[in-house]
Amino acid sequence: MSDIYFPSKVFEQAVHEIGKLPGIGKKTAVRLAMHILKQNSTYAHQLGEAIITLRDTIQYCKTCHTMSDNELCEICANPLRDDSVICIVEQIQDVLAIENTGQYRGLYHVLGGVISPVNGVGIHDLTIDLLLTRVANSKISEIIFALPVTIEGDTTSFYIYKKLQEYSIQVSALSRGVSVGNELEYTDEATLARSIRDRIAYTGIQK
Amino acid sequence: MSDIYFPSKVFEQAVHEIGKLPGIGKKTAVRLAMHILKQNSTYAHQLGEAIITLRDTIQYCKTCHTMSDNELCEICANPLRDDSVICIVEQIQDVLAIENTGQYRGLYHVLGGVISPVNGVGIHDLTIDLLLTRVANSKISEIIFALPVTIEGDTTSFYIYKKLQEYSIQVSALSRGVSVGNELEYTDEATLARSIRDRIAYTGIQK
Incomplete structure (x- = not known):
């Protein structure tokens, strides 16, 4: 398909950019491009x-x-x-997904990824330090982990959980209504709503 | 999904336009939008x-x-x-499809549609008059119909065929290597190449 014929360079350029x-x-x-x-x-x-x-x-x-459209x-x-x-949460899409359930009235923290040595993502590539500063500077009663159910997601939850030990904060995780291996973004709203409502105490190891 | 939550109006606007x-x-x-x-x-x-x-x-x-990028x-x-x-051909995509077979060295005429009273497409909504003027003013030895195999496509071919009777022009149609009901745009190149090479004489009724 790389040698597809285009009667117009302008069209070819548009197809090239859209195709990325x-x-x-x-x-x-x-x-x-034809539709446009x-x-x-x-x-x-x-x-x-x-x-x-x-x-x-x-x-x-x-x-x-x-x-955001603004600083805050x-x-x-x-x-x-x-x-x-x-x-x-791992990413912004997860905020959209949880907001769409209408079940959650707290705030969020977007990590921008999960710890993954294989992909070269370390602790300092994420917003974990900023989260810890945030926790230190405000009255937080509960932290809910809504990270992906993968080795990387669990590692990240566990790392943050350990760091939170010095505070008397309740730590919970989404209930396993979310299928293992599925991304939050593609979870149906009813399942996701339930997994927020039924969130469980986080003890480092999730059964 | 129409009540999906967006934390940014700018993002929502982009999703709205892309979603069209x-x-x-x-x-x-x-x-x-997230990818962008x-x-x-x-x-x-x-x-x-x-x-x-x-x-x-x-x-x-x-x-x-x-x-085209130019007048011609x-x-x-x-x-x-x-x-x-x-x-x-019916549409510009069909020119791309035929060009990509590398089997055709003649010129094209894009009708911009086919005659379809149901959809309100009449003879004067298409470039049929311009085709007839083109035929009258140049030495054309052969016309190949590559219109869709539908009632509308056949009607259009037949109408043009009748109008061409006054000229001594060979009229052919793509061989039926193209599956009935399929659009040219999605026909594989080998089949389409063969249907150009094996084009058959057009006599008004295709078996």
């Missing part, structure tokens, strides 16, 4: 500008590190949220 | 600008109506192509 997106093959890229061509010019401008604006203007909350995200800035509970 | 693309659901749109966020800024600019440039600068060949497309402008043969 994950899960979008060359044929799909051609189809999407068939719409009126406004759509191409709205789409193109939304993509550029997204990348150029997005910020990350200085407290919890989820995406909507969740951290909301006085109705329970600021004594922090749910620790 | 065919075959891209909301979850996929979120995934693509994770790349460096250059990629978002290249992608966004390629989309806008595509829609704003693309032209359609004044002769064959395929997409690369194929029509190429003196090595056989300008006595015209292959009639």
Whole structure:
């Protein structure tokens, strides 16, 4: 498919850029580019500008590190949220997933990954130090681990759990309603809602 | 999914625009937007600008109506192509599909659709008149129908076939190597190549 014929360099360039997106093959890229061509010019401008604006203007909350339009995200800035509970997640998509259950009223902390020596991800590549500073400087009553159920996720939970020992904080983890090996992002809302409601005490080893 | 939570309006806007693309659901749109966020800024600019440039600068060949960077497309402008043969296709994707077989050295004519009273597509919504003018003004020895094998496609072929009766032009159609009901765009190159090589005389009724 690399030698696919294009009657227009402009079209070829668009297909090339669209085809860099994950899960979008060359044929799909051609189809999407044709679709864009068939719409009126406004759509191409709205789409193109939304993509550029997204990348150029997005910020990350200085407290919890989820995406935000401001220095402090909507969740951290909301006085109705329970600021004594922090749910620790791997990535921003997990915040979206949990928010969509409507079951959780606490705050979050996005680690930006999990400890993974194989992939070269160490403790200092994540926001763990910032989490510990946050815990030290505010009254936190509970930490909920919502990290992936993998060796890396468990290692990360356990590392943070050990670091939290000096505080009298209740530590829990999502109940195993979430299928082992599944990513939070793709868990159905009902299962995820239940696993938040039924969260269990964290003792380092999860059965 | 319409009430999905987004911590950023900028992100929500990007997901909204990406989600308008065919075959891209909301979850996929979120995934693509997250991917764009994770790349460096250059990629978002290249992608966004390629989309806008595509829609704003693309032209359609004044002769064959395929997409082009110039008034006349690369194929029509190429003196090595056989300008006595015209292959009639429904849409631009079909030109790409046939070009990729490497079996065809003639020119094209993109109708922009097929006659379909149900969908409100009449003869004058297509480039049929321009095709007939083109035939009247140049020495065409053969017309190849490569329209979809549907009632609408057959109707369109037959209508043009009747209009061509006044000229001594050989009229052929792609051999039925193409599965009935399949679109050219998704036909594998070997089958499509064979159906061009084995094209058959067109007599109004295809068995």
